[in-house]
Amino acid sequence: xxxxxxxxxxxxxxxxxxxxxxxxxxxxxxxxxxxxxxxxxxxxxxxxxxxxxxxxxxxxxxxxxxxxxxxxxxxxxxxxxxxxxxxxxxxxxxxxxxxxxxxxxxxxxxxxxxxxxxxxxxxxxxxxxxxxxxxxxxxxxxxxxxxxxxxxxxxxxxxxxxxxxxxxxxxxxxxxxxxxxxxxxxxxxxxxxxxxxxxxxxxxxxxxxxxxxxxxxxxxxxxxxxxxxxxxxxxxxxxxxxxxxxxxxxxxxxxxxxxxxxxxxxxxxxxxxxxxxxxxxxxxxxxxxxxxxxxxxxxxxxxxxxxxxxxxxxxxxxxxxxxxxxxxxxxxxxxxxxxxxxxxxxxxxxxxxxxxxxxxxxxxxxxxxxxxxxxxxxxxxxxxxxxxxxxxxxxxxxxxxxxxxxxxxxxxxxxxxxxxxxxxxxxxxxxxxxxxxxxxxxxxxxxxxxxxxxxxxxxxxxxxxxxxxxxxxxxx
Numbered sequence: 001x002x003x004x005x006x007x008x009x010x011x012x013x014x015x016x017x018x019x020x021x022x023x024x025x026x027x028x029x030x031x032x033x034x035x036x037x038x039x040x041x042x043x044x045x046x047x048x049x050x051x052x053x054x055x056x057x058x059x060x061x062x063x064x065x066x067x068x069x070x071x072x073x074x075x076x077x078x079x080x081x082x083x084x085x086x087x088x089x090x091x092x093x094x095x096x097x098x099x100x101x102x103x104x105x106x107x108x109x110x111x112x113x114x115x116x117x118x119x120x121x122x123x124x125x126x127x128x129x130x131x132x133x134x135x136x137x138x139x140x141x142x143x144x145x146x147x148x149x150x151x152x153x154x155x156x157x158x159x160x161x162x163x164x165x166x167x168x169x170x171x172x173x174x175x176x177x178x179x180x181x182x183x184x185x186x187x188x189x190x191x192x193x194x195x196x197x198x199x200x201x202x203x204x205x206x207x208x209x210x211x212x213x214x215x216x217x218x219x220x221x222x223x224x225x226x227x228x229x230x231x232x233x234x235x236x237x238x239x240x241x242x243x244x245x246x247x248x249x250x251x252x253x254x255x256x257x258x259x260x261x262x263x264x265x266x267x268x269x270x271x272x273x274x275x276x277x278x279x280x281x282x283x284x285x286x287x288x289x290x291x292x293x294x295x296x297x298x299x300x301x302x303x304x305x306x307x308x309x310x311x312x313x314x315x316x317x318x319x320x321x322x323x324x325x326x327x328x329x330x331x332x333x334x335x336x337x338x339x340x341x342x343x344x345x346x347x348x349x350x351x352x353x354x355x356x357x358x359x360x361x362x363x364x365x366x367x368x369x370x371x372x373x374x375x376x377x378x379x380x381x382x383x384x385x386x387x388x389x390x391x392x393x394x395x396x397x398x399x400x401x402x403x404x405x406x407x408x409x410x411x412x413x414x415x416x417x418x419x420x421x422x423x424x425x426x427x428x429x430x431x432x433x434x435x436x437x438x439x440x441x442x443x444x445x446x447x448x449x450x451x452x453x454x455x456x457x458x459x460x461x462x463x464x465x466x467x468x469x470x471x472x473x474x475x476x
Contacts, residue, residue, distance in 0.1 A: 018469070
């Protein structure tokens with residue numbers, strides 16, 4: 001028989017974390033029980049397991065019969081997520097980049113565009129892009145629209161944002177479509193502008209790396225002055241508004257040990273719905289500033305502690321590559337038919353700089369905003385090419401238990417064309433943080449605490465090349 005391929009066995013100290021994401025199943029068991037399970041599944045048919053074959057729990061959880069697990073795992077699980085195919089369907093969203101310019105000089109920023117001389121999107125490009133997007137929604141019978149703004153800093157060109165929000169809301173309303181608006185901002189904006197944002201956006205992703213000493217070191221303004229007071233004021237205003245506030249913190253080696261402190265401060269000083277922590281990715285700027293990526297094990301343990309603190313305050317904490325609630329074939333909007341329009345009117349699948357994705361050997365160009373014709377000129381072959389940037393073409397991820405929620409991470413900044421199991425630091429922290437989350441969701445807090453305190457045990461978990469229970473890997 002063909003064995004279910006998506007069953008993973010992850011070593012947790014002396015125990016084994018069984019994880020079958022497409023069956024919605026996880027369990028912590030001892031190694032003997034995991035071995036029984038593997039043998040029974042490999043045997044085919046009824047195997048050697050009977051209703052009396054039970055395992056001794058590795059921690060105080062209800063004993064589960066191996067036979068019952070075998071039956072559950074032989075049953076059909078969910079289909080693996082698949083990439084999009086066929087003609088352009090409903091775009092994930094329309095993304096607008098009003099400018100690549102910015103009023104900050106973040107010490108690690110890899111957006112190398114000139115901060116003050118970047119082109120600015122014209123209202124005509126914004127209007128044609130919105131009209132073209134809405135026509136696509138009409139054609140597929142969509143029931144809602146979504147427009148997101150990226151930069152640079154979008155409010156470095158506020159007139160473009162104001163025009164686009166007003167126009168998109170009116171144009172979508174004429175079609176009977178509710179339109180959701182989201183923006184990613186550095187928060188270095190005036191009070192009146194911030195109140196307008198709070199009233200007109202459904203979600204605001206605000207970059208704030210921590211208390212003033214961290215923020216002012218990581219994210220100074222042009223000229224080097226601190227930004228903490230202004231950004232904290234923006235966070236307070238957005239906390240009071242009707243929008244959903246998402247705080248996003250970039251974590252360096254110096255700030256990883258302070259993650260619990262940062263989480264407590266975020267949760268008590270402001271009212272975010274979500275806090276997103278991401279590990280710093282090295283750039284020439286970060287190297288020059290003496291900022292290094294966090295140790296992956298210290299980051300993962302700190303994130304686990306921060307997540308628990310925020311959960312106690314009713315706030316969700318997210319590490320984008322370790323969200324075990326998700327099932328996806330691509331990590332980001334790339335491959336989901338998102339249409340992201342540059343200031344110059346190019347339509348791309350990615351909001352990063354063209355030089356970044358071309359430097360990684362990728363072509364994210366989908367087409368162009370044709371102002372003269374008043375239309376989006378999209379290349380179907382380009383859409384199909386970008387859709388191929390998905391988990392199916394990431395060999396490094398093949399045997400990893402995180403494959404269906406991480407999906408390999410950023411296509412541009414995290415290449416996944418290495419050999420299966422050739423993990424880098426982002427993989428390591430993702431694997432540890434994901435396993436910790438699964439243990440917490442199983443109620444195995446004591447097991448999680450002991451494992452997270454044991455560096456050697458964490459390393460054994462993180463570096464296991466093949467997690468598949470029936471694939472020659474797994475610790476059973």
